Amino acid sequence: MNQLSIQQAIGANAYPGRGILFGKSADGMYAAMAYFITGRSENSRNRIIVEEGQG
Incomplete structure (x- = not known):
């Protein structure tokens, strides 16, 4: 598996989606995980992510 920067992974895509x-x-x-939309x-573009309840 190749190591990529975030810019290399999704930078060329004008709309990466999520x-x-x-x-x-x-x-x-240390490990890190991030979700984006x-x-x-x-x-x-004005959507926000809200954590609710146990799920």
């Missing part, structure tokens, strides 16, 4: 990024720190001690229209 995705999940996984990575780790340079020393390998993008939108084409103004209303879609």
Whole structure:
């Protein structure tokens, strides 16, 4: 598996949609996970992610 920066992975795509990024720190001690969502229209770009309940 190749190591890519976020810019390399999705930077060329004007509309990446949604995705999940996984990575780790340079020393390998820490893991990271991020979820993202993008939108084409103004209303879609104004969406926010809200955590609710146990799910």
